[in-house]
Amino acid sequence: MKRSALAGLGLALALTAAPATTHAAELTLFHSWSNESEIAALNVFVNALKDKGHTIRELAVPHEQSGAGGPIVSLVIAGTPPNIFLTGNADIYRDIRDRGLGQTVGDLFDEIGATEAFPAPVREAIKVDGEVRKIPTGIHIDGIIYYNKKVAAEAGVDPESWETAADMWGDMATVKDAGFNFMAMGGNSFQAGYLFHALMAGVAGPEAFNKFYRIGPDGTPDATVFEEQGLRDAIEFFRMITDQADEGWVNRQWNESTNTVISGKTLMHLHGDWMKGQWKANDKVLGEDYGCINLPGTKALSVTVDAMGILGGDTVSPEQLQAEFDMAAIVVDPVRNAEFASFKGSTPVRVDAPTEKLDACNQLVLDSLQRDNYWVLNPFYISDSDWINSVWNTMFTFQGDTSMTTDDAIEMLRDEFDAIFG
Secondary structure, X not given: OHHHHHOOHHHHHHOOOOOOOOOOOEEEEEEOOOOHHHHHHHHHHHHHHHHOOOEEEEEEOOHHHHOOOHHHHHHHHOOOOOXXXXXXXXXXXXXXXXXXXXXXXXXXXXXXXXXXXXXXXXXXXXXXXXXXXXXXXXXXXXXXXXXXXXXXXXXXXXXXXXXXXXXXXXXXXXXXXXXXXXXXXXXXXXXXXXXXXXHHHHHHOHHHHHHHHOOOOOOOOOHHHHHOHHHHHHHHHHHHHHHOOOHHHOOOOHHHHHHHHHOOOEEEEEEOOOHHHHHHHOOOOEOOOEEEEOOOOOOOEEEEXXXXXXXXXXXXXXXXXXXXXXXXXXXXXXXXXXXXXXXXXXXXXXXXXXXXXXXXXXXXXXXXXXXOOOEEEOHHHHOOHHHHHHHHHHHHHHHHOOOOOHHHHHHHHHHHHHHHHO
């Protein structure tokens, strides 16, 4: 890798407010972000890189079409790989590495003092087969509840008082009788997939979650999970959520689902905490308009560490590689990262990020991640992409077909497992 030829570059890159780079480069950036909060956050990094004199050409595809990162692989195969690509999927990094186009960033992070400032989930999530290949952009919890405080008050319920899932479900009739939807739900495989793995962590627990998703030494997850009660409980909890959804759930995107809560039609949404970006984009105030809680009684939280990768190999010029490292240093700079988080709704990836931009929801995340055995990594960091996509499709099928039973869903998952892992 060319990293060794750039020894000492890290200290220069750490000065992200430095004048424009002498040797400007043109880079291609691939991403699948589109809503207001995502674009505002991404522009924190993009504009900082442009201020250094570099040019960025963006390639954007809708999130729902990006799948497990397939378009990135297609670009690589076509001979037009992006210099910077937003994905956390470890398989994408392996594919790019195995084609001689990968680039590590661990030495850079060590040089600029970032590594020691990353919390444990971040340090683990950015590694691919033991090497640091991902540039962490933000921490998200894949399944957390954001609720409308005014709806709660009008309905006469207090989500902060819920200690168990039974407490939560016990208030559903009260909320509906007051004329509100209880919990938002959208209509695509992404939302079904993320909801399900959040429930595998929160309802089934960390051990069952890792059995279901983590690839073991034999190259497969642990098939004994299909006999576990925790898997059945997670599926049945999923059914309870989807059964109570309002009629508008069909084809609804995640931000549109969140907007039903923001607009006062629905009490709450159990989804990734990037939802906060939507609340902020609508000028809503935490503590006054909305609040956030973990799923009552949750056993563990699934953690996403949003990340980007950069291109290496002989096709990357020295000027482009320097510009890519400029971007890496910008992204993990504590001030820039905190600014990004304030738009995106994420929690900064560094423990030394400025505290003035942290709020109660960020603190809930940080406090939760300090608890032992209370977090697991997003499946894309530990599992097989084909398996994850099959789980998404199975659970979305289950969501839309109310005649399917829990046994039907388990059998469908088992068939998909056997087809993939043989």
